[in-house]
Amino acid sequence: MARKMMQFTRLRGDMPDKRAADERRDDFDEIYTGFADDRAADQASRCEQCGIPFCQVHCPLHNNIPDWLLLTAQGRLREAYAVSSSTNNMPEICGRICPQDRLCEGSCVLEQSRHGTVTIGAVEKFITDTAWEQGWVQAITPIEERDQSVGIIGAGPGGMAAAEQLRRHGYKVTLYDRYDRIGGLLIYGIPGFKLEKTVVERRAALLAESGVDIRLNFEVGRDATLADLRQTHDALLIATGVYKARGLSVPGAGLPGVLPALEYLTASNRLNLGDSVPAFDSGDLDAAGKDVVVIGGGDTAMDCVRTAIRQGATSVKCLYRRDQANMPGSQREVTNAIEEGVDFVWLAAPEAVVDKDGRAAEVRAVRMRLGIADATGRQAPTPIDGSQFRLPAQMVIAALGFEPEDLPTLFGEPDLPVTRWGTLKVDSHSLMTDMDGVFAAGDIVRGASLVVWAVRDGRDAAEGIHDYLQARAAAATAPTGDMALAS
Known part of the structure; x- marks a missing residue:
């Protein structure tokens, strides 16, 4: 039954049902159930169809959110999927893992007017999950195949989005990855309780069915240099992301038991995918029976604390130098973590990791206060004299963010242009580097960011590559006189 819009006056905002904390602590399944048709339509009908939709403006992909909310409220789900997927290559993934409270939902006019946001992410997930169930998601069949x-x-996510867009244009696309599965951090970085891996695997299968040649366990610099690939293809896109962990810079940071976040999360995800993980079997990457301290306040830190809970840690504490209001991670994730038994130690920073018998045993920390705002507008944390305290910690996980790897060295291409931060330099419009036909997108250009931004950058890069290849083709077929005039 079609709903009228602007039902926020009689319907409160509501998320899908969430499994009880005691139940979800014991597995890595997603914690939210899906909306039923009626509930999804009800929630979509709360939208007031703003003349200036701030939800859309504050979405990196500028998704047509009011349109597909209206179509969902009217029960026109196939059309809703068509609109949703026209701007987003993986809406069911973004609906699960985007920090909507900081993006579309946080900017919703209803949220700003204290009526409670429209639950945009949950409806987005519902639309595309329904599309998969109904068989509406189809492999790409280009109108024209290009040479x-x-x-x-x-x-x-950036490389996957670009591959899909380029196949729509009819290009031959080869996707190279150094790991044994497609998906990058979607597979190995994000735990299953936020994103079950079958959701990513069906996207990978769709790309293969669409004609994308996927080469796994392929490392540029080992199996081929960048120069080799430039000879093989008419254009290249570098969408490697950033994987180099920022380490702790305190005494004891090199002790056994002090781990980078991604190493810990990758081991857990591989285990849940059925892989053999010797470092987990040995206990090095297993939190069971240990006091765990995670240092950091972003979404990666939330993934680590919630993973440690599921592995059976004795205690799990998150140490963050600012307060909850100033943390970069999703507040929704903080709530989920607290429900599951995580203890947050706000306004505290590590001073050292203390050993016992050569392994991490404690974290010595100091209380912080927020002082004068820095250049970014955030209050700078400063230590409080004499406020040191200790936390038991046989496992310390550093979730302090990621930096680019040294791609010019890894790729055997010293002329690859990088910034002083190690990210790749590109033209802001075309996303092409100074090397002809070599483009870059996603975190390797932007720095560590969100999946939704990687999708946006991958789509933009695909259009830049299409324009470049079309211009090359036109120049190659132009009469000699026309080329002389053009020059």
Whole structure:
């Protein structure tokens, strides 16, 4: 039954049902159930169809959110999927893992007017999950097959989005990745309780069915240099992401038991995928029976604390130098973590990791206060003299963010242009580097960011590559006189 819109006056905002904390602590399944049709339509009908939709403005993909909310409220789900997927290559993934409270939902006019946001992410997930169930998600069949080929280095969300867009244009696309599965951090970085891996695997299968050649366990610099790939393809896209962990810079940071977040999360995800993980079997990457301290306040830190809970840690504490209001991670994730038994130690920073018998045993920390705002507008944390305290910790996980790897050295291409931060330099419009036909997108250009931004950058890069290849093709077929005039 079709609903009228603007039902926020009689319907409160509501998320899908969430499994009880005691139940979900014991597995890595997603914690939210899906909306039923009626509940999804009800929640979509709360939208007031703003003349200026701030939800859309504050979405990196500028998704047509009011349109597909209206279509969902009217029961026109196939059309809702068509609108949703026209701007987003993986809406069911973004609906699960985007920090909507900081993006579309946080900018919703109803949220700003204290009526409670429309639960946009949950409806987005519902639309595309329904599309998969109904068989509406189909492999790409280009209208025209082109002779030109594009190589994409990195099969994370940016590379996957670019591959899909380029196949729509009819290009031959080869997707290279150094790991044994497609998806990047979607597979190995984000735990299953936020994103079950079958959701990513069906996207990978769709790309293969669409004609994308996927080369796994392929490392540029080992199996081929960047120069080799430039000879193989008419254009290249570098979408490797950033994987180099920022380490702790305190005494004891090198002790056994002090781990980078991604190493810990990758081991857990591999285990849940059925892989053999010797470092987990040995206990090095298993939190069971240990006091765990996670240092950091972003979404990766939330993934680590919630993973440690599920592995059976004795205690799990998150140490963050600012307060909850100033943390970069999703507040929704903080709530979920607290429900599951995580203890947050706000306004505290590590001073050292203390050992016992050569392994991490404690974290010595100091209380902080928020002082004068820095250049970014955030209050700078400063230590409080004499406020040191200790936390038991046989496992210390550093979740302090990621930096780019040294791609010019890894790729055997010293001329690859990088910034002083190690990210790749590109033209802001075309996303092409100073090397002709070599483009870059996602975190390797932007720095560590969100999946939704990687999708946006991958789509933009695909359009830049299409324009470049079309211009090359036009120049190659132009009469000699026209080329002389053009020059």
